Amino acid sequence: MKAIRMHRTGGPSVLRLEEMPPPVPGRGELLIEVHAAGVNPVDVKIRQGKFTMFKLELPAVIGRDIAGVVRVAMGRKGGFKPGDAVFGMLDYDRGAYAEYTVASPREIAHRPPGVGELEAGSIGVAALTAWQGLFVHGRLKRGQRVLIHGAAGGVGHFAVQFARVRGATVVATASRRDLRWVKALGADQVIDFKNQRFEEETGDIDLVLDLVAGETQDRSWTVLKKRGGPIVSTLTEPSKAEARKHHARGVRMMVKVHQGQLDEIARLIAARKVRVTLGRVFPLAKARQAHEVLENGHLRGKIVLRVS
Ligand SMILES: NC(=O)c1ccc[n+]([C@@H]2O[C@H](COP(=O)([O-])OP(=O)(O)OC[C@H]3O[C@@H](n4cnc5c(N)ncnc54)[C@H](OP(=O)(O)O)[C@@H]3O)[C@@H](O)[C@H]2O)c1
Structure with missing residues (x-):
C-alpha cells in the first residue's frame, strides 16, 4: 500500500x-x-x-x-x-x-x-474535542453563555455549532476576516481578537472554551460569572491560584474516542444541523x-x- x-x-x-x-x-x-x-x-x-x-x-x-x-x-x-x-x-x-x-x-x-x-x-479529533470540551468537561446547559476562543479553527467551528444546537448563547473570538463566517455558523456575538478586548465585550459567561491558551486564557477569568463555570482548555492547565481567586474551575482536557458521541455528531451533520x-x-x-x-x-x- x-x-x-x-x-x-x-x-x-x-x-x-x-x-x-x-x-x-x-x-x-x-x-x-x-x-x-x-x-x-x-x-x-x-x-x-x-x-x-x-x-x-x-x-x-x-x-x-x-x-x-x-x-x-x-x-x-x-x-x-x-x-x-x-x-x-x-x-x-x-x-x-x-x-x-x-x-x-x-x-x-x-x-x-x-x-x-x-x-x-x-x-474525529476536532469534533470530539469540541463536544467533550463543551458538554463533558464544561457541562454546558441550554440557556447558558459560552465564550469560544479560536472559533474559526477545526475545533472551534464545530464548537460554535454544537453549542448553538444545544441552545446555548455563543460568544466567539476569531480574526476579523473570519467574523462574518463564524456568525453564519451560529455565533450570537463575534469578537475580533486582534482589535477588541474580549473582556470588555462579553458580559457574564458560564463557560470559556479555550483553544488558544497564553494570555488569552489568563485574561479569561474575569469574564466568568461569579462562582461560575470553568475555563476548559485544550492546551494548557489553567492556573489553580486564579481558579481559587475567582471561585471557578480550570480544566485541561485531552480528547478521548467515544463511539456514542461520534454517532450523535454524525446524526447532526446528516440532518444538516451542523456542517x-x-x-x-x-x-x-x-x-x-x-x-x-x-x-x-x-x-x-x-x-x-x-x-x-
Ligand atoms: N487536548 C486535546 O485533546 C486537543 C484536541 C484538539 C485540539 N487541541 C489543540 O487545540 C488547539 C486548536 O485546535 P484546532 O484544530 O481548532 O486548531 P486550528 O484549526 O489551527 O485553529 C486555531 C484557530 O485559532 C485562531 N486563533 C489564533 N490565535 C487566536 C486568539 N488569540 N484568539 C482567538 N482565536 C485565535 C486561529 O486564527 P488564525 O488562523 O486567524 O490565526 C485559528 O482559526 C490546537 O493547538 C490543538 O493542538 C488539543
Whole structure:
C-alpha cells in the first residue's frame, strides 16, 4: 500500500510517500481501507517530536482522523462487517495517512449516508474535542453563555455549532476576516481578537472554551460569572491560584474516542444541523503540503487528505 511514513521527527519534509505492506488486523480488530484522513495540529506536534504524551515508534505512519470502508473484520466485530462505511479517531500507535489501517471497533462508528467521506474524515479529533470540551468537561446547559476562543479553527467551528444546537448563547473570538463566517455558523456575538478586548465585550459567561491558551486564557477569568463555570482548555492547565481567586474551575482536557458521541455528531451533520467546513483538500501524496498549510496558513475549518 501507499503510506506517508516518517523515519525521524522534524519539519514537513520528514513526511515521505512510501510503499509498505498493509497492516494485518489482530483478533477483534478491523482492516479499514482509508478514503479520507483529517489533518490536525496534533499530527504536526507528533511529526515535530513535541507531543510527549506517548512514545512514538519510528518509522511511523501518523494521522488520527479516518473515514473509509471495513475490508476485514476479525473475531468479535463490534457490529461492523466488511463493506461498512465507517469513520472515527485512531489511537496514537497507528496512523490514517495510508491506504489501509487497523482499527478497533471502539475507535469507529458507522458513517450515515448523509455524511460525505471527506466530511467524515474530518470529524474525529476536532469534533470530539469540541463536544467533550463543551458538554463533558464544561457541562454546558441550554440557556447558558459560552465564550469560544479560536472559533474559526477545526475545533472551534464545530464548537460554535454544537453549542448553538444545544441552545446555548455563543460568544466567539476569531480574526476579523473570519467574523462574518463564524456568525453564519451560529455565533450570537463575534469578537475580533486582534482589535477588541474580549473582556470588555462579553458580559457574564458560564463557560470559556479555550483553544488558544497564553494570555488569552489568563485574561479569561474575569469574564466568568461569579462562582461560575470553568475555563476548559485544550492546551494548557489553567492556573489553580486564579481558579481559587475567582471561585471557578480550570480544566485541561485531552480528547478521548467515544463511539456514542461520534454517532450523535454524525446524526447532526446528516440532518444538516451542523456542517463540516473543509478549508483545503489534498491528495495523500501531498501530506507534506497539508502540514505546511496547517502550520503557516490561516484556514477556516478543516484540512483533509483524500486517500483513495
Ligand atoms: N487536548 C486535546 O485533546 C486537543 C484536541 C484538539 C485540539 N487541541 C489543540 O487545540 C488547539 C486548536 O485546535 P484546532 O484544530 O481548532 O486548531 P486550528 O484549526 O489551527 O485553529 C486555531 C484557530 O485559532 C485562531 N486563533 C489564533 N490565535 C487566536 C486568539 N488569540 N484568539 C482567538 N482565536 C485565535 C486561529 O486564527 P488564525 O488562523 O486567524 O490565526 C485559528 O482559526 C490546537 O493547538 C490543538 O493542538 C488539543
